[in-house]
Amino acid sequence: xxxxxxxxxxxxxxxxxxxxxxxxxxxxxxxxxxxxxxxxxxxxxxxxxxxxxxxxxxxxxxxxxxxxxxxxxxxxxxxxxxxxxxxxxxxxxxxxxxxxxxxxxxxxxxxxxxxxxxxxxxxxxxxxxxxxxxxxxxxxxxxxxxxxxxxxxxxxxxxxxxxxxxxxxxxxxxxxxxxxxxxxxxxxxxxxxxxxxxxxxxxxxxxxxxxxxxxxxxxxxxxxxxxxxxxxxxxxxxxxxxxxxxxxxxxxxxxxxxxxxxxxxxxxxxxxxxxxxxxxxxxxxxxxxxxxxxxxxxxxxxxxxxxxxxxxxxxxxxxxxxxxxxxxxxxxxxxxxxxxxxxxxxxxxxxxxxxxxxxxxxxxxxxxxxxxxxxxxxxxxxxxxx
Amino acid sequence: xxxxxxxxxxxxxxxxxxxxxxxxxxxxxxxxxxxxxxxxxxxxxxxxxxxxxxxxxxxxxxxxxxxxxxxxxxxxxxxxxxxxxxxxxxxxxxxxxxxxxxxxxxxxxxxxxxxxxxxxxxxxxxxxxxxxxxxxxxxxxxxxxxxxxxxxxxxxxxxxxxxxxxxxxxxxxxxxxxxxxxxxxxxxxxxxxxxxxxxxxxxxxxxxxxxxxxxxxxxxxxxxxxxxxxxxxxxxxxxxxxxxxxxxxxxxxxxxxxxxxxxxxxxxxxxxxxxxxxxxxxxxxxxxxxxxxxxxxxxxxxxxxxxxxxxxxxxxxxxxxxxxxxxxxxxxxxxxxxxxxxxxxxxxxxxxxxxx
Numbered sequence: 095x096x097x098x099x100x101x102x103x104x105x106x107x108x109x110x111x112x113x114x115x116x117x118x119x120x121x122x123x124x125x126x127x128x129x130x131x132x133x134x135x136x137x138x139x140x141x142x143x144x145x146x147x148x149x150x151x152x153x154x155x156x157x158x159x160x161x162x163x164x165x166x167x168x169x170x171x172x173x174x175x176x177x178x179x180x181x182x183x184x185x186x187x188x189x190x191x192x193x194x195x196x197x198x199x200x201x202x203x204x205x206x207x208x209x210x211x212x213x214x215x216x217x218x219x220x221x222x223x224x225x226x227x228x229x230x231x232x233x234x235x236x237x238x239x240x241x242x243x244x245x246x247x248x249x250x251x252x253x254x255x256x257x258x259x260x261x262x263x264x265x266x267x268x269x270x271x272x273x274x275x276x277x278x279x280x281x282x283x284x285x286x287x288x289x290x291x292x293x294x295x296x297x298x299x300x301x302x303x304x305x306x307x308x309x310x311x312x313x314x315x316x317x318x319x320x321x322x323x324x325x326x327x328x329x330x331x332x333x334x335x336x337x338x339x340x341x342x343x344x345x346x347x348x349x350x351x352x353x354x355x356x357x358x359x360x361x362x363x364x365x366x367x368x369x370x371x372x373x374x375x376x377x378x379x380x381x382x383x384x385x386x387x388x389x390x391x392x393x394x395x396x397x398x399x400x401x402x403x404x405x406x407x408x409x410x411x412x413x414x415x416x417x418x419x420x421x422x423x424x425x426x427x428x429x430x431x432x433x434x435x436x437x438x439x440x441x442x443x444x445x446x447x448x449x450x451x452x453x454x455x456x457x458x459x460x461x462x463x464x465x466x467x468x469x470x471x472x473x474x475x476x477x478x479x480x
Numbered sequence: 481x482x483x484x485x486x487x488x489x490x491x492x493x494x495x496x497x498x499x500x501x502x503x504x505x506x507x508x509x510x511x512x513x514x515x516x517x518x519x520x521x522x523x524x525x526x527x528x529x530x531x532x533x534x535x536x537x538x539x540x541x542x543x544x545x546x547x548x549x550x551x552x553x554x555x556x557x558x559x560x561x562x563x564x565x566x567x568x569x570x571x572x573x574x575x576x577x578x579x580x581x582x583x584x585x586x587x588x589x590x591x592x593x594x595x596x597x598x599x600x601x602x603x604x605x606x607x608x609x610x611x612x613x614x615x616x617x618x619x620x621x622x623x624x625x626x627x628x629x630x631x632x633x634x635x636x637x638x639x640x641x642x643x644x645x646x647x648x649x650x651x652x653x654x655x656x657x658x659x660x661x662x663x664x665x666x667x668x669x670x671x672x673x674x675x676x677x678x679x680x681x682x683x684x685x686x687x688x689x690x691x692x693x694x695x696x697x698x699x700x701x702x703x704x705x706x707x708x709x710x711x712x713x714x715x716x717x718x719x720x721x722x723x724x725x726x727x728x729x730x731x732x733x734x735x736x737x738x739x740x741x742x743x744x745x746x747x748x749x750x751x752x753x754x755x756x757x758x759x760x761x762x763x764x765x766x767x768x769x770x771x772x773x774x775x776x777x778x779x780x781x782x783x784x785x786x787x788x789x790x791x792x793x794x795x796x797x798x799x800x801x802x803x804x805x806x807x808x809x810x811x812x813x814x815x816x817x818x819x820x821x822x823x824x825x826x827x828x829x830x831x832x833x834x835x836x
Contacts, residue, residue, distance in 0.1 A: 469731060
């Protein structure tokens with residue numbers, strides 16, 4: 095056991111911190127602290143420019159091999175960068191679906207041609223992605239996907255509807271889970287297609303959420319086309335690919351989030367100090383518990399970096415999403431309790447904590463709801479019968 | 481950055497698990513519960529042969545590895561009192577003139593414990609110190625030969641007192657958790673040489689924090705054992721023609737138990753490694769953090785395990801109640817989770833120290 099960062103990792107941290115401090119200036123200065131949950135649709139032009147700046151200076155896709163535009167960074171270095179990124183309150187990433195989900199999926203399952211075509215623009219920050227998984231009747235039960243794709247000439251022709259699609263308004267590409275064999279058992283008739291978003295066969299309709307804002311969309315495919323070679327993995331073998339992408343999503347280190355969580359908790363503490371709630375023993379207990387669990391979350395995430403990764407997801411990683419999402423939802427409730435009656439007033443001062451309260455309700459739903467997580471943990475980590 | 485145990489630590493974990501599985505079975509634990517001593521003399525002398533009386537000399541990670549295994553079996557040996565309290569306190573003391581006491585405890589030839597009570601006072605009288613006061617919940621206090629007394633105020637610090645000294649009255653108290661014996665210890669004008677005042681306030685703090693980390697490790701072991709037992713039962717107990725673990729109400733409860741067990745493990749590993757450093761400020765955070773989280777994890781797992789076991793879990797014959805009672809008692813041994821959280825709140829709410 096050695097719970098310290100090595101000199102090399104500390105040097106990397108200083109390099110990242112310096113680059114962030116130097117870069118988040120001038121035209122990028124207004125982006126500081128922006129584009130997080132509830133704010134994802136704001137300042138888009140600036141944030142797309144920021145993605146390109148990151149790409150030019152080599153700070154995207156750190157984990158990828160150099161030949162595909164990455165740095166071949168270690169897990170710990172990735173974590174260090176995420177921590178520094180959050181510490182600098184750098185803007186919410188527009189490129190994270192490309193970098194974190196489709197990129198790693200292509201590295202694992204993509205053809206050489208797909209890697210050459212799609213990875214460099216992600217690393218350069220010039221193409222962004224969205225994820226076409228959920229449908230009105232395929233949420234937790236993802237294998238129920240009904241969106242059809244058929245080969246017509248040299249193209250896949252896609253027809254159907256996706257929902258809860260973040261970033262669809264501006265993404266250049268979408269990875270779409272489609273049914274390509276209606277006769278086969280449902281897990282065996284799906285294919286994983288890469289579809290360009292800017293075409294007449296696609297319509298994006300924003301969904302207004304409980305926040306009043308619209309980060310999610312419905313995406314309607316009506317004869318949308320993509321070339322035959324843009325299928326990842328085998329035709330009708332898309333389920334395996336989709337599950338790998340989901341594992342990247344759920345296993346994604348929460349270390350980057352944690353400094354924003356810390357900023358939120360700090361805002362709660364400052365609110366409590368100002369209102370006098372900080373003297374209430376019950377509030378003190380809850381703030382302390384929130385702080386304790388946030389610290390444990392960081393330790394836990396660091397611990398998972400040294401978990402054995404021999405194919406099977408270790409159980410300490412499987413519990414992460416359920417833990418942080420519940421904690422964060424509870425933090426939103428604590429925020430409102432600390433605000434008290436004043437919390438019912440919409441005001442600029444209350445905006446951050448309102449956003450926390452409302453957005454954290456989604457945390458226990460997306461990327462596998464808490465109910466799905468518990469079932470997965472029960473069956474895969476504890477070996478309970480189905 | 482590596483949380484994995486080293487090869488020797490993993491080997492220690494294996495041998496501890498083997499030892500407790502064979503020497504601290506449910507029958508052994510129950511026999512010890514019924515005895516006046518409260519622990520198993522044969523098992524303890526075997527543990528001493530393995531060198532476990534001097535575990536505190538190895539390091540806190542190693543000690544926590546063994547305490548976790550002890551917690552898994554509610555081990556009927558005085559490891560907590562002797563090693564985590566007495567040897568720990570003697571080692572935390574700035575002065576080791578009384579290394580004789582430490583040698584005796586770590587060789588297994590004497591038993592020790594820590595006596596901590598809010599109203600214990602000490603005063604100097606010439607070449608002697610005079611101790612007065614009472615501590616109500618002294619772990620294994622009735623069988624200890626050496627008492628390390630923590631005095632909170634006045635001539636504060638740690639004192640070494642012979643349990644047989646004039647003015648020392650010890651009385652075993654009946655406890656709800658019969659797997660860990662407690663005694664009341666009264667000190668009436670007990671005189672010791674000045675040299676027996678072996679540690680200052682910082683030594684008391686270090687000793688108490690390290691003991692809290694050891695309790696967290698023991699609780700983690702208890703929590704995981706409860707989870708394992710409940711999981712196993714849920715796989716085999718059939719109702720409505722199916723194993724009950726196939727029902728979501730049961731499956732999801734077990735999943736929540738795993739969340740607290742795994743996160744508690746991360747907390748305990750960290751706290752143990754902090755206890756091995758000289759950073760008392762960090763330890764002052766790590767100890768209450770790990771103790772409050774792990775003891776609550778243990779209680780929750782013990783309670784949920786009993787629930788999953790259903791009626792059989794409510795019987796005397798089944799071990800579920802032993803874990804429930806140990807978990808409940810550990811929630812208020814040397815402090816409570818609410819105390820720990822208030823300690824943290826003083827840092828987090830009242831100062832900026834925690835936010836840098």
